[in-house]
Amino acid sequence: DAGVTQSPTHLIKTRGQHVTLRCSPISGHKSVSWYQQVLGQGPQFIFQYYEKEERGRGNFPDRFSARQFPNYSSELNVNALLLGDSALYLCASSAGQGRNTEAFFGQGTRLTVV
């Protein structure tokens, strides 16, 4: 079975531009979460979607938005990019929602804002 797939793997954008990152979860998984990881830190939670509904949002500005599609894939959108948005963006796939649910990460999208 394929794991979590993210696209693109690398991206370079200019300040002020918009970016869309994509994620396909593990087959059968209905939950997708997005995390941002900057160098030297642990991943920071951005969003969780379960059954196409937003179930949680982290402490990120409104420039960040996401959605989940009927096939459970997901997009993360970031508007008006800032230099500080440069990071590894991780998508995590879970079978369901709940405290004892394991999350599996994709390979990530490395975003560089110049």
Added chain:
Amino acid sequence: QKEVEQNSGPLSVPEGAIASLNCTYSDRGSQSFFWYRQYSGKSPELIMSIYSNGDKEDGRFTAQLNKASQYVSLLIRDSQPSDSATYLCAVNLWDYKLSFGAGTTVTVRA
């Protein structure tokens, strides 16, 4: 206070030794705990999950949980050079969010 804190490292151990990684968390209501391994330039890989007080063993890895002390640890026995990585402790908060520590970098020297 940070939600999850890990010993800062880096941790250098000789090949064949035991590497001991520690993690504390602030939310007493936390119920599930995870250890991820992250190689340089790669994404985190789940290696252990633990939900009950006590020890859980999987191969060379042992996770230990003490909810009263709000403490979780990971032991890596018979450390190998391939274990050289950053280890992230994660705590599940509010049913939908994983909160991560900053990670501990382990180097296993031959």
